[in-house]
Amino acid sequence: MNRTLPLLAALAVLLSSCEKEITVDLPETEPKLVVEGTIEVGGPPIVILTRTQSYFAPTDLNSIAAIFVKGAVVVVSDGITTDTLDQVCSSQIPDSLIDEAAAATGLDPDLLASADICVYTDLGNQLIGVEGRTYSLYVAADDKVCTSVTSIPHAVALDSTWFRLAQDEPDDDTLGFIWATLSDPDTMGNAYRWYAKRINDGSDGEDKDDSFIAPFFSVFEDRYVNGLTFDFSYNRGDDPYAEEDEDDAENGYFKVGDTVVVRFASIGLKEYQFYNSWYNNVASQGDLFSNPANARSNVDGGLGVWAGYSYAYDTVVCQP
Template sequence: MKTISCMKRSQQVFLFVTGILALLILTNCEKEIILDIPPPEPKIVVEARIETNGQPTVVLNRNFPYFGQITATQYAANYVHNAVVVVSDGEKQVTMPEICWSKLSDFEQELLAKQFGITIDSLPSGFDLCVYAEFSPNPTLKGENGKTYTLNIYTQEGDTLTSLTTIPYPVAIDSFWLEKHKDPKYADSLRRVLIQFKDPDTLGNYYRLFTNYNNQGYLTNFSSVSDDLFINGKSFFFPANKAEARNSSDEIDPDTFGYCKIGDTLKVKFCTIDYANYLFLNTLEYSANSNGPMGAPVNIKHNVKNGLGTFTDIV
């Protein structure tokens, strides 16, 4: 009888302690943590680029709070207007006028959408895009391989921003071929494009890949840049996956991502970029692809003095 009594008492104590621990755990799980993050220092964000045989384009905006909500209307209201934007190659220079989407014709909007890789039908209400560009059939300045370009920006508020970029010499694609989908369900209808190239035998080449699906404009995938650290001087092949528009409302199917339908057209732009732009794009894409509560913080490597963003070269 005494043994039975001791066992019952031990069970009661165990259940009591277990209940207290469970209550503490549940209470701790419900604790709300509020982070008081100060607003960021106001900065101008630069998205500028120039490519071989192309004209320079520059988009100027202001930064937003990290956790703030951004609507198309708010973004449109945040453009930096009436700035003096000058691009020079050391011999010639061009001061580019500001052009806004809302003031363009339908034909001009279509051209601008392809330039920036967006689809018109899925643009949100209140959307506008303002860009500094010459957009001339006989431009003052065009991108040339091996040349260095300087960007100077002067705002009405007295800010001065500078950047420079060098367009490298191109590395050609040696060959390309099509690969069937491995799933028999898609084998008769879907293909993936693979390309091969030979990296030069000097270390320090950097690449970026664009694809243009059915003439919808050149887009990049979630990870579009690479270096030659492990492939220096070697032949290398990889898939040129069809990229998806960033503002597309279609859900991505992991089983068919990157594949094209038989009869479709896929154009591939294989570009070389300089080291500064590789650093910017690599850290930017890593940050964009590492979101979520467990994502590691990333310091994006900008190449704009007194601002954020980049002046990108594309071959």
């Protein structure tokens, strides 16, 4: 729930009188492995493996597609079952399943369709996420090894969810946010992540959202709310891959008539710390109002995150 960054960004806007594009000469460093791995209750582990590249490396599609690592050895174990994950590449998937694959991996469907992108998962369903279990990860690729451990916490359901019109737009009677009441369990160390998906039809006759979208700073922990029952709200997150044709005025809002599925995730504290620092990193991008900081990875030998998720779902029909 970081609410300070917009201010700092705005300060820069208020004070800056002019800016220009410059060329920056950055040192070359050895690429590192980046893990984006999740295991959720009832699902197989999914690991996306990429490499870092120089900040000003080429930005064309081929250059971006080349960061995905193929042929890695990825092993996940719950302490009893140890499974070497299968490599699944988008070129093997029929076009009709691309959107589903994108929703499952969080990758850009256009990218999956236009380049051969490989991820690692368990096609044989030998290893399925269970609440309370701990999962270790081993990755070997590019002559490097990374390891990590995560647990799937027990899900915490929201007491209730509802839609409320935005208070900052009094003239408008259609736009608002999703609210929820949460009773945080009486033990310290709970952390959460919020997702929402609009399942009513959009103008194209399909669901408005293809997948669950986590808004910016969608994670929080219970340091200040331990054991409390309280209300909170989230705005609507942006689909990072959306074409820019959305009505700007509705950006960030849910609208009367939307049917919204809220997916309320429980995650571990280390994973929370990764996501929170990752959001800070994405938000700051080198500005002077914050000390530059890397995302706090829970992966040894690499970057990124290995995170266990458990979910509780709610559906809200947006009415004024």
